[in-house]
Amino acid sequence: MDHHQQPQPQQQQQQQREAQSEHSGNSAPPQQQEQQEQQEQPAQRVHTPRASVTDMHTKRSFACGIDIGGTLCKICYFEPFEQEDDPEDWREFRRKAQALIQDELTYGETGRRDTHLEFESIRLGGRILFMRFETRKMDDFLEAIRSMHLLEDHEHILCCTGGGARKYKKPIYDLFHIELPHTDELECLVDGINFVLHHPSPQLFQVSHEQMCPDGTAVRSYLSLDEQKSIFPYLLVNIGSGVSILKVNEDGQNERVGGSSLGGATFFGLASLLTGCKSFDEALALAGEGEASGVDLLVGDIYGGDYEEYGLSADIVAASLGKLVRPKDREHARPCDLARGLLDAITNNVGQLALLHAQTHDVCHVVFAGNFLRSNCISMMRLSYALEFWSKGVQRALFLKHEGYFGAVGAMLHILRDDTHGECS
Numbered sequence: 001m002d003h004h005q006q007p008q009p010q011q012q013q014q015q016q017r018e019a020q021s022e023h024s025g026n027s028a029p030p031q032q033q034e035q036q037e038q039q040e041q042p043a044q045r046v047h048t049p050r051a052s053v054t055d056m057h058t059k060r061s062f063a064c065g066i067d068i069g070g071t072l073c074k075i076c077y078f079e080p081f082e083q084e085d086d087p088e089d090w091r092e093f094r095r096k097a098q099a100l101i102q103d104e105l106t107y108g109e110t111g112r113r114d115t116h117l118e119f120e121s122i123r124l125g126g127r128i129l130f131m132r133f134e135t136r137k138m139d140d141f142l143e144a145i146r147s148m149h150l151l152e153d154h155e156h157i158l159c160c161t162g163g164g165a166r167k168y169k170k171p172i173y174d175l176f177h178i179e180l181p182h183t184d185e186l187e188c189l190v191d192g193i194n195f196v197l198h199h200p201s202p203q204l205f206q207v208s209h210e211q212m213c214p215d216g217t218a219v220r221s222y223l224s225l226d227e228q229k230s231i232f233p234y235l236l237v238n239i240g241s242g243v244s245i246l247k248v249n250e251d252g253q254n255e256r257v258g259g260s261s262l263g264g265a266t267f268f269g270l271a272s273l274l275t276g277c278k279s280f281d282e283a284l285a286l287a288g289e290g291e292a293s294g295v296d297l298l299v300g301d302i303y304g305g306d307y308e309e310y311g312l313s314a315d316i317v318a319a320s321l322g323k324l325v326r327p328k329d330r331e332h333a334r335p336c337d338l339a340r341g342l343l344d345a346i347t348n349n350v351g352q353l354a355l356l357h358a359q360t361h362d363v364c365h366v367v368f369a370g371n372f373l374r375s376n377c378i379s380m381m382r383l384s385y386a387l388e389f390w391s392k393g394v395q396r397a398l399f400l401k402h403e404g405y406f407g408a409v410g411a412m413l414h415i416l417r418d419d420t421h422g423e424c425s
């Protein structure tokens with residue numbers, strides 16, 4: 001987002017609100033718009049959780065939440081602390097699961113175990129572990145589970161979420177002859193975040209947009225535990241393959257107020273095409289070496305200087321990646337500049353949407369989640385600067401230590417939720 005441009009005037013916000021309600025919170029109109037327009041538009045849905053994660057009853061059990069997303073599959077595994085009187089089948093399951101978790105082969109070329117994110121929860125009475133791999137490797141993962149006979153008699157500890165929970169329902173049934181429970185991805189996301197916000201360890205942080213750590217990571221300042229619990233209501237901007245924007249209230253009640261189809265997969269997909277990079281991390285590293293001005297069309301490129309009348313200085317981006325319309329510039333574009341231009345374009349767009357929705361819904365705290373921000377200090381710094389500058393310090397960007405794992409955390413909580421105690425508020 002270019003900081004010299006003026007924030008959107010009220011009138012534009014109103015138009016945006018109207019457009020948004022027409023498309024039920026979607027930024028891009030559906031493909032079969034004509035057909036849909038003839039049908040009645042659904043009202044905005046407010047989701048109320050069954051029981052707040054902060055005071056729900058939990059049971060002692062193993063639990064595995066799997067969030068099967070458009071790009072990445074995230075796993076959150078809960079292992080209860082060992083007790084002397086644990087039944088033998090628990091001991092056996094623990095051994096098998098540990099063998100699978102510790103085996104490098106389990107993760108394949110795209111998989112990782114994020115040991116730095118593991119933590120113990122006294123409240124749940126166990127340890128929480130995190131793993132991820134690319135969703136395109138789902139078949140290999142299912143085969144690993146099958147060959148270990150891990151699910152036999154233990155399918156009740158598994159809960160899937162994400163779009164893939166529906167997509168893989170049949171393949172899972174065909175392989176294991178079981179129907180795994182699945183639950184809504186955005187409800188899981190909100191549940192997962194609200195759980196960690198109330199966990200007694202720092203989760204939420206701001207980043208400095210002025211300086212970086214010597215190792216190239218963002219300078220983080222964590223909120224205090226009291227502050228972390230007091231950010232409600234907040235705007236949740238989840239940047240996964242696509243972008244979902246939700247307003248979340250203290251009790252976990254939430255509403256999807258918007259979204260964008262220009263998200264993490266747009267960046268990674270186009271960066272792969274334009275630069276030949278092979279991984280998300282490589283795309284980020286390239287972007288870190290590049291200059292967006294090598295590919296962006298600036299106001300100065302069009303005006304030959306400032307556009308003073310409307311306060312647009314020469315160095316403002318007039319059109320992201322806009323220089324690429326010129327054959328000569330296209331020929332000489334460096335891969336690193338292309339990656340940077342693309343990264344900035346996607347980030348700016350999310351930042352502008354986030355701010356607009358925060359202002360429209362009158363919330364100050366904008367919490368960014370999703371794996372697009374994993375190790376992505378360029379985008380975090382940019383979002384942070386943009387929100388602060390544009391809102392004159394009213395809105396602030398906050399980030400989460402557990403990045404894109406919250407859907408999986410929410411699915412894990414779904415297993416641990418003990419409904420035999422009835423509903424609690």
Ligand SMILES: Nc1ncnc2c1ncn2[C@@H]1O[C@H](COP(=O)(O)OP(=O)(O)OP(=O)(O)O)[C@@H](O)[C@H]1O
Nearest residue numbers: 069070071072240241242264265280370371372404
């Ligand atoms: N190792 C990685 N491999 C691929 N993409 C990655 C990786 N690490 C981070 N990313 C980025 O994270 C995005 C996926 O984020 P996330 O896991 O939160 O979403 P998702 O659940 O796959 O998508 P959606 O929720 O839209 O279905 C990718 O599109 C990419 O931009």
Ligand SMILES: CC(C)(CO)[C@@H](O)C(=O)NCCC(=O)O
Nearest residue numbers: 026027028242243244259260261
């Ligand atoms: C479709 C989901 C919810 C899948 O996680 C996500 O990718 C998303 O919010 N995409 C953006 C859709 C839109 O609002 O244009």
